[in-house]
Amino acid sequence: MMSTTNVNHSLFEEQDQIPTQMGLFNIIPFPPNQTYPPLGCQTVTLKSISAIAPSLSSAANFSETLLSTAVNQRPREEDLTSSLVGGGGGQLLSLSRSRVNSWAWEEVSDCLMGKRIGGDDNHHHHLGVSAMKMKKMKARRKVREPRFCFKTMSDVDVLDDGYKWRKYGQKVVKNTQHPRSYYRCTQDNCRVKKRVERLAEDPRMVITTYEGRHVHSPSNELEDSQTPSELSNFLW
DNA sequence: CGAGTTTGACCAGCGC
């Protein structure tokens, strides 16, 4: 496991490709002025991809890099979008934020600060949703999770990230000819979701958006020697 | 027969 992890790591850094069971996926940086990713997505670094999909590489160092970068580069409230291209050894390709989805940023901050998420009512206030409104929201809407997205050049829609996913919906979104698919992690008590769609301008590109953090190890990494408590700090 | 997928309906948020 350890030696394999190191090999994967260098592949990401030098070739911008993700090795998976289905072959190599190219990681394509978002141009800074591109409208993608969708609102609320903190566009991803090569490192954070492995944080989302630990089976693709070692999670720990990568996840930590993503969190610190996101907070350090956090745009001001009036700056809905900022871009950071290339810097720091290709760490953060681009970064965007919307007012609507500020909850995602707050949670990233909380993670860094070591706070508990959703532990008390104070969190409801800084998430911008009143307690009253929260009560009115249906259960499926009230929990907001951090989201991360990246795009890959691939023939297959669903990138094998080591987790088991169950499709729960598909939708044709406006101005796109390709449907968006919705997946949920099949693990009990794990609420991680992902959306998969093809880029309208370039159907070879697959946009994958992850929402939430896994509370378990990847299904194909059961032999991993890391303890659950160690992993839980870094899995997304 | 169980697990996973498909797909139309429903619902909430948002902009006008």
Add this chain to the structure above:
DNA sequence: GCGCTGGTCAAACTCG
């Protein structure tokens, strides 16, 4: 308030 849109549900269906 209304219509549009994205996200989710859940029954029907498919597959191994």
